[in-house]
Amino acid sequence: MSYSSLQVEAPFFQDVAHGPKGNQAVFVRAEDAVRLRITHWPAAFTSSRAGTICLFPGRGEPVEKYGRMAHSLSDANFDIVAIDWRGQGLSDRLSIDPMAGHVGHFDDYQKDVTALLSFIKTQDLPRPLYMLAHSMGGAIGLRYLMDARLRSFKAAAFSAPMWGLRLSKNTEMLAHLLGQGAALIGKSDMIVPRTGKSSYLTDKSFEENELTSCPKMWDYMKQQMLAHPELAIGGPSFGWVDAALVECRALATRPSPTIPAYCAYGSDETVVSTQAIAARMDQWATGKTTLYDGARHEIMMEADPTQERFAQEVITFFQ
Numbered sequence: 001m002s003y004s005s006l007q008v009e010a011p012f013f014q015d016v017a018h019g020p021k022g023n024q025a026v027f028v029r030a031e032d033a034v035r036l037r038i039t040h041w042p043a044a045f046t047s048s049r050a051g052t053i054c055l056f057p058g059r060g061e062p063v064e065k066y067g068r069m070a071h072s073l074s075d076a077n078f079d080i081v082a083i084d085w086r087g088q089g090l091s092d093r094l095s096i097d098p099m100a101g102h103v104g105h106f107d108d109y110q111k112d113v114t115a116l117l118s119f120i121k122t123q124d125l126p127r128p129l130y131m132l133a134h135s136m137g138g139a140i141g142l143r144y145l146m147d148a149r150l151r152s153f154k155a156a157a158f159s160a161p162m163w164g165l166r167l168s169k170n171t172e173m174l175a176h177l178l179g180q181g182a183a184l185i186g187k188s189d190m191i192v193p194r195t196g197k198s199s200y201l202t203d204k205s206f207e208e209n210e211l212t213s214c215p216k217m218w219d220y221m222k223q224q225m226l227a228h229p230e231l232a233i234g235g236p237s238f239g240w241v242d243a244a245l246v247e248c249r250a251l252a253t254r255p256s257p258t259i260p261a262y263c264a265y266g267s268d269e270t271v272v273s274t275q276a277i278a279a280r281m282d283q284w285a286t287g288k289t290t291l292y293d294g295a296r297h298e299i300m301m302e303a304d305p306t307q308e309r310f311a312q313e314v315i316t317f318f319q
Contacts, residue, residue: 007119010037010090012064013231016224019067020044020074027090028119030111035092037084038119039063041070043077049126050319051154054116055082056137058162058298059240060101060200062089062231064224069300072311073132078318079125083116085109085140087240088233095189095237099197102189102237106247109140110147117152128154130318134300135162135272139247142280145257155260157314159299160269164248164276176242188239195235199225202232210270212296214303221301252276256284262317263287264310266295266302288317 012025025039043049053073055066063082070080084091087103091112095102103109120129131153133141138161145156165172182188196203200211201222212218225232236244263281265274281289290313295302299310 007122010039012039013224013228014067016227017064017067018220019064019070023070025063026119028115030086030115032108032111034086034094034108034111036086036112036115037063037090038116039082040119040123040125041074041080041082043079043126044074045077048077049079050077051128051130052079052081052120052125053130053132053318054120054153055080056113056131056133056141057082057085058135058137059085059236060088060233061134062224064228064231065221066300068220069307069311072308073315076311076315076319078130078315081116081120081125083112085112085136089231093233097189097191097197099232099234100189100191100237101233101235101240103240103243104188106139106143106243110144113140113144130154131156132159132314133157133161134159135297136244138162139244139251142251142257143247145259146251146254151259153259155262155318156257157262157317158264159310160265160272160297161263161277161280162244162248162272163251163280164273165244166269166271166273172245176245178238178242180242182238183242188242189237191235191237192241197234199229199232199234201225210296211298212301213268213294214301214306217298217301217303217307248273248276252279256280256287258286260317261287262290262314264290264292264299264313266292266297266299268294268296271297 007026010025023041
């Protein structure tokens, strides 16, 4: 029996998720025994289900964050599954300091994808499968699509994918050197100074934030962290930053997958590299890109009209 087939009921905080009713949350084990939390929101109608959307969150995001988006996707008769990546949410933390956003190598996230797909299989969720990936989830998802020997997904949609960080070349070089140095002295899981030992959502004011231009959605995300601080992580570790830079450089050298892809990002994006996104989508033969005017990093956490437009474009693309 594989680790990922062992499922135990897990907490889920519907009070702050505001997602569709009837979801289940479970803990599963990845192949390296790391415990992961997965949630499943069912399609609104049990007949003629449209397939299953696998939601790949960004860094530091618990599955509750996507409750509102799950409503739109469920109403379109998709099942939705989402995962807390290792090191965040209610999945196992990978550092002595539980607030450190740490991972040793980005390849480890592929074990989480395998566990998620195993969950879908054991639950006999409807096919076809679709990928909806945000930020760091976009890097994890792209790696899976590039490496998978069998095509698991029919199509993929990306929101501000992390195919490059918005850093200067000199800053990237310094971050890499610091990451290597931290590893040499056994401190790769230490939080990068000045990024914060608590959640970005509770550290920053709305006026300072780079995630959303919508005060209502900023408050929605912030209240999740205040009500359930066990969901929060702080800044990235030296190891995570170095691993992320290495992964982005590696992805940039490889051709795009052949499956259809939709990609959206905001005109006011300041977190990930829009140049890397444009370079990737320009050479994705079956790709389509939309620029959302006035949106920041999190299109799915923008004002209602932007959220609704994005959800409808993804639904239409998948259909």
